[in-house]
Amino acid sequence: MVGDWIQVVTGSLFWEYRSILVRGLIINFYVFFLAGVLAVGMGLVACLARLSPLRALRWCGTFYAELFRNTPEYVLLVWVHFVPPLVLTLLLHTRINFSPLFSAVVALGLASSGYFTETFRAGILSIPRGHIEAARSTGLSGVLTFRWVILPQAIRKMLPESLNQFISLLKSTTLVSLISVPDLMYQVSMITQEQMRPMPLYSGAAIVYFVIILSLAALVRRFSESWRAVGRA
Amino acid sequence: MRMLQRIIWNNRGEFLEGLLVTGQISLIAIAVAMAVGLVICLIRMYCRPLRCLAILYIEFCRSTPIYVQLMWVNYVWPELFGWPQSFFAAGWTALALQSSGYLAETFRSGIEGVVRGQREAALSTGLSPYLTMRWVILPQAVLMMTPSLMNQFLVVVKSSCLVSVIAVPDLMYRGLRLTSIWFEPIEILSFTAFLYVAIVFAISAAIKWYSDRVRSRYA
Numbered sequence: 001m002v003g004d005w006i007q008v009v010t011g012s013l014f015w016e017y018r019s020i021l022v023r024g025l026i027i028n029f030y031v032f033f034l035a036g037v038l039a040v041g042m043g044l045v046a047c048l049a050r051l052s053p054l055r056a057l058r059w060c061g062t063f064y065a066e067l068f069r070n071t072p073e074y075v076l077l078v079w080v081h082f083v084p085p086l087v088l089t090l091l092l093h094t095r096i097n098f099s100p101l102f103s104a105v106v107a108l109g110l111a112s113s114g115y116f117t118e119t120f121r122a123g124i125l126s127i128p129r130g131h132i133e134a135a136r137s138t139g140l141s142g143v144l145t146f147r148w149v150i151l152p153q154a155i156r157k158m159l160p161e162s163l164n165q166f167i168s169l170l171k172s173t174t175l176v177s178l179i180s181v182p183d184l185m186y187q188v189s190m191i192t193q194e195q196m197r198p199m200p201l202y203s204g205a206a207i208v209y210f211v212i213i214l215s216l217a218a219l220v221r222r223f224s225e226s227w228r229a230v231g232r233a
Numbered sequence: 234m235r236m237l238q239r240i241i242w243n244n245r246g247e248f249l250e251g252l253l254v255t256g257q258i259s260l261i262a263i264a265v266a267m268a269v270g271l272v273i274c275l276i277r278m279y280c281r282p283l284r285c286l287a288i289l290y291i292e293f294c295r296s297t298p299i300y301v302q303l304m305w306v307n308y309v310w311p312e313l314f315g316w317p318q319s320f321f322a323a324g325w326t327a328l329a330l331q332s333s334g335y336l337a338e339t340f341r342s343g344i345e346g347v348v349r350g351q352r353e354a355a356l357s358t359g360l361s362p363y364l365t366m367r368w369v370i371l372p373q374a375v376l377m378m379t380p381s382l383m384n385q386f387l388v389v390v391k392s393s394c395l396v397s398v399i400a401v402p403d404l405m406y407r408g409l410r411l412t413s414i415w416f417e418p419i420e421i422l423s424f425t426a427f428l429y430v431a432i433v434f435a436i437s438a439a440i441k442w443y444s445d446r447v448r449s450r451y452a
Binding site (some may be wrong): 070071075177185189199206209210214 | 302
């Protein structure tokens with residue numbers, strides 16, 4: 001047991017497998033990046049739908065946001081990985097499989113796009129109506145008002161919240177190992193099966209994630225504080 | 234329709250039991266998390282020498298992914314501490330671990346959110362520190378904290394589906410097992426997902442209703 005503790009501290013087992021583990025971590029960030037792009041894109045679309053003057057579109061946007069905000073990530077991940085390929089296979093009469101990476105990106109992207117929808121909406125709604133009316137009455141078109149009056153203010157308002165969303169997205173990328181995307185947790189469980197020594201590896205993985213996410217969160221906190229200070233000045 | 238009846242309705246017992254386990258594990262986890270979170274919060278606020286440790290604990294709980302914590306608790310804790318010995322215990326321990334960090338911060342912001350002057354006024358009218366806490370600070374803090382507490386419960390319910398990974402027979406586990414028995418993922422997995430969405434949606438609607446009511450009554 002003392003030996004195990006020493007291994008946790010010195011990380012020798014971690015060091016032995018460093019190349020595999022680093023590759024796993026890179027996959028984590030790769031999934032994070034792709035899912036983040038999808039989430040922001042879909043979040044923007046759904047947010048615009050929620051703010052549109054058409055009631056049907058508004059309703060669709062709300063339904064979309066509520067649906068994906070309320071589904072657990074893991075459930076969504078498994079569902080996306082198994083159900084849509086089968087439905088497509090039945091419909092198109094050709095065999096369709098989603099690669100684990102594809103399912104992971106789609107599921108995590110959709111799951112966090114629900115949150116992004118709400119963040120974006122809150123940011124845009126926080127702009128006082130008077131600014132929009134003033135911009136319109138000076139002769140700016142709808143698009144120009146959006147581009148030069150609403151967007152610069154809204155981005156400042158929603159940036160801290162969005163960065164937090166990105167951090168929770170990064171945290172949920174650990175789930176993709178469950179559909180055998182070879183990320184860090186997947187590699188750890190593979191090596192554990194080979195070595196039969198869960199303690200140093202799982203503790204090491206926990207520490208690695210802890211350090212990465214804590215430092216990113218600290219960065220976000222500092223960044224958004226200075227950003228807010230700029231906004232006030 | 235026949236298909237739905239054969240697969241979903243005839244297996245309703247499985248789904249119900251799964252729901253029961255999900256509810257059980259979530260309730261245990263949130264109760265433990267509240268107790269631990271309160272202790273950690275008090276240590277962080279009032280116990281100088283241990284403050285660093287409390288902050289480290291809170292930050293660790295908040296910035297490690299729940300799945301990593303689950304694996305860590307499940308595989309490493311039995312070796313380190315000789316506990317937990319069952320998957321069920323490992324499941325609620327991991328869920329509680331994660332939430333206790335968040336709840337400690339919730340409690341702290343709730344207590345600190347009560348205006349300073351109130352505390353000073355209560356103390357200067359001769360209430361003891363305990364009575365001040367009990368009759369002046371806590372009633373207001375609880376009122377303010379309840380929405381985020383309920384929100385944390387929502388998070389626990391949402392992440393509780395992960396305990397199926399370590400073979401706790403919750404709703405997700407039953408769904409996956411039925412899928413592998415019947416091999417009808419379309420119906421079974423969709424129904425499982427639907428159940429989760431319905432539960433989580435109901436809880437979040439309740440939170441919204443409650444916090445709107447509190448806001449309209451007291452603010």
